[in-house]
Amino acid sequence: MTAARTKAHLQRVGLDMIAEAGYEAVTVEQIARAAGVSHMTFFRHFPTKQSLVLEDPFDPAIAAAIAAQPPGASALARACRGVRVALDAVSLPEEDQVRIRVRIGASTPSLTAGIWANTLATQVAIADALSTLSPPYESRIAAAATIGALTVAVLEWGTGPADRRLKDNLLEALNVLDPLDPLDPLHQSEHSR
């Protein structure tokens, strides 16, 4: 069996078991056996048990959109506006499996901790994108604040009603840090400065 198939199979089986019994109640050994492999194969595909749930590749489009923001605004505002642009361009997965993973992560304390840890790479990428126009310290602060807001938005989406769109949650979060004109709440980020 090809490597990608084995990995996908492990994740499907593992998420099923965890969704049913809870993250702590399922051991890696059990997941591996249920998927018909050994625990070593599990760890060859997922570096940690956490990563089965939390694995989330960073999208470089976000950093690019932030770096492309025009000068004249604070680092925080540029970060928020860049993310808005990226949200318009990229199509979010919004698949059911993502929602399940977020729900598991939000309801398991040890995983919620891991979620914040997972954002570190994104945080650094955003800070780098900001630092072309702002001092490094301000860039790091703005990046951390932005990531914090977005992470809460994702967690809230995962635990909220199923018909709520992730994108709406994210835009609302950005609005807290960088308020748009309330009369024209959307479609302004690309044109305002």
Added chain:
Amino acid sequence: MTAARTKAHLQRVGLDMIAEAGYEAVTVEQIARAAGVSHMTFFRHFPTKQSLVLEDPFDPAIAAAIAAQPPGASALARACRGVRVALDAVSLPEEDQVRIRVRIGASTPSLTAGIWANTLATQVAIADALSTLSPPYESRIAAAATIGALTVAVLEWGTGPADRRLKDNLLEALNVLDPLDPLDPLHQSEHSR
């Protein structure tokens, strides 16, 4: 030996060993033996190995100062101004041991992850304090952004030059989220609204 003394002794010995050899290179067993106790005693005083480095009690004064902020400003602004007031009132420890702990945490990836996890309780407290005047969602976003900024400020302080004051780092971070009048950059938080 009284419990508090044993705990302090374990922490002193453990931080010494970790500062010298690195967090991953020192086992709990080694710390316990060096302190003249068994590993069970270690875990009776520190729930995890991480907590030896990261343990940091939440100061309720911060939440109180935020809750006392006057209405008329955004949740984010009230959070920042409340923290500024709390920083004026409370005297920060600023001891060498704190700096050592932050330095260890900042330079050890698995601990940096734990630092973010440790802020969760504070984040919830701030969100609660904000939610008396703002909707819960906006409160959670603002709390996450504020905590994110403050955490970066602490990490930066821990790795930066030794004569830099923690308070200055924190105020500068708050300034990124809630800019003060640049002509009167300090001493304004208590009077502005």
Added chain:
DNA sequence: TCCCCCAATGTTAGTCACTAACATTCTTGT
């Protein structure tokens, strides 16, 4: 078609963080 090669997987034996159950010692008030 055969074979070989290498990627994917298995086996085994460990380390380390952490826990449960129970035994032991030390301290402290009376």
Added chain:
DNA sequence: ACAAGAATGTTAGTGACTAACATTGGGGGA
């Protein structure tokens, strides 16, 4: 001095994760 409770020790275990080495299976070249 003497119980009673707090602090600590012992032992045995679980589970995540790693290192070293053995094994298999399928696809490309001869």
